Amino acid sequence: MDKVPTIKDVAELAGVHSSTASRALRPDTRDTVSDRTVKRVLDAARKLGFAPNSAARSLRTKTSSVVGVIIPDLRNPVFPSIVRGIEDGLREAGYMAMLANTDGDPETERKLIAAMRARQIDGFILATSRRDDLPPTHDGELVPTVLVNRDTDDGSVSAVTADNAAGIGAAVQLLVGLGHRRIAHVAAPRELSTGWERYRAFVDAMARHGLTVSEAQVRFCEAFTEDAGRRAAGSLLDDNPAITAIVAVDDLVAIGCYSALAERGLSCPDDVSVTGFNDTPFVGTPHPALTTIHIPHYDMGIESARLLLARIKDPGAAPKRIVLPVRLVARDSAAAPPMDAAPPMERRTR
Amino acid sequence: MDKVPTIKDVAELAGVHSSTASRALRPDTRDTVSDRTVKRVLDAARKLGFAPNSAARSLRTKTSSVVGVIIPDLRNPVFPSIVRGIEDGLREAGYMAMLANTDGDPETERKLIAAMRARQIDGFILATSRRDDLPPTHDGELVPTVLVNRDTDDGSVSAVTADNAAGIGAAVQLLVGLGHRRIAHVAAPRELSTGWERYRAFVDAMARHGLTVSEAQVRFCEAFTEDAGRRAAGSLLDDNPAITAIVAVDDLVAIGCYSALAERGLSCPDDVSVTGFNDTPFVGTPHPALTTIHIPHYDMGIESARLLLARIKDPGAAPKRIVLPVRLVARDSAAAPPMDAAPPMERRTR
DNA sequence: TTGAAAGCGCTAACAC
């Protein structure tokens, strides 16, 4: 009915000046005002249903309590939980999330960041970074930024990631323990830290078991999609029919491997074992249930929000990297290799 | 390095007054300025990398080109695609999405709406509404709002939904065609339009086939979750062991029905058929692959964004309701009832 | 402890 109340209305009702009302309203300046006045102002604000106009506040303070969250595509099942965690983490502190998707296109990302900057955003959480990306700047000033799930090489930006090395290590160890020797890797693009780290981890883990990795054992696919996984695994299988196990960089890619196997009349896990990464919702239900590496999606979101809020408060602090533990989830897609495939001596050594 | 450029800097560089620069910069007022001046201003803006400060603009115009998107929980697999569609629909028009989750709590929703209002949001897309909800108001003024996936009874708010009646009708028809007669329904809460409409559609569809629905054949679960579905189906099965098919209100609930069946040593589809709703990603992969109703998630998002933008432009227009078509996706979870369960005459009539 | 005054960057009357 009446117009929306401003701080002036509150001040008037409380019988003080608007600047005093402002001081009384904000917790951080509250102690410069007498208790009696604070109470009067707060009462008046409550009575009027006052909510500060954040545009006006932003204009003055150049802050907005809004954070930009940029991801490749929300439909990739890794992201919903991460974003949910971010939202919860931000909300605790009175911040909100502005969400946008890039489909992995750097140009779209650039535009989005610019558009969000113009909207006075206080910081960014990015799940889109490539290894060689620079942190976003605001006319020379670094904008507080945290990366989730991905990381950059130079380490100049804070990042929250899962322990890729441990995860891939666990997958390789499981397969080797099962008796596999000819293990292949379907990797993600080298430009992405997730792809690169997991690839490096694969090579290292294999080496730890005395196994070398030839080029023919690895395929880099162009994206984290089922279809890319299907094609990469197909080419791998065709060039290299002797492989008995595939470590996929990601669950979606692993499901793509299932298709490649099926197309060639191969059975998983009887002919070829497959492992995934992420423990995406519902990967427990396909047939066979996918053995994969669980990452703490939600917690990664929460942590990245906290880290960003800390950076916003203290932009000078050194960048921090948080690596969250992962866990092998053994299901049905990894089993012992077929009889004729494994070195006889070691077979079935449980 | 230099400060971030304001419209004054642009005006100065172009040799005009800031108000002229403002007019030249915005497409809608551009034609009140001479072509020569427009060009000069645009060049200056480009050279300086000028982006209008949206806080200042908001403060003046009371608009923000930001839309609030409020959903129950992003982790429910219906939402990612819808939200993605919304984001794409908004972006076409230069709008952005602010996202928040309520976990279905009306109080959280209320607070969120208030917080977003204070942030000068231009409108809301809500996937959280209960049937008796009122549209959000801004001190007496209705805030432009569109509902997605859900609807309210009074029809005062624009809404984009899937054709629930047709979907449930198709599921019932499939099951009846397969020979089922004792078909049960695991419904969602009556307070939600999705729950209520699908329940009504179930009763109607059964009637169309000459089948009446007793109370014992229906359970309302408290939420769209696997666990709620498991419990509801369990109680249904225990009270009513003769049923041969379950129409679930939703895929998550249907997967819960799988669990209830398994716990009782019953097989799907051999003993009991199950149908879902939504055709959520990956429900094609569990065992058995779920027969369900596909809804156009992404398009629902796009449409709701467009509808909201139209309402923002013309708040006076009558509320519009868009019902998008659905499609039965027959997979493996619905089959003919067991021999001894179906009326002999009609069995296996193809 | 409080008030006065200025100003963030932009847009919209109004005047020329």
Added chain:
DNA sequence: GTGTTAGCGCTTTCAA
């Protein structure tokens, strides 16, 4: 077609 002026609602010196 363009400039002048005022002001959106808030915070923040500065003075009292």
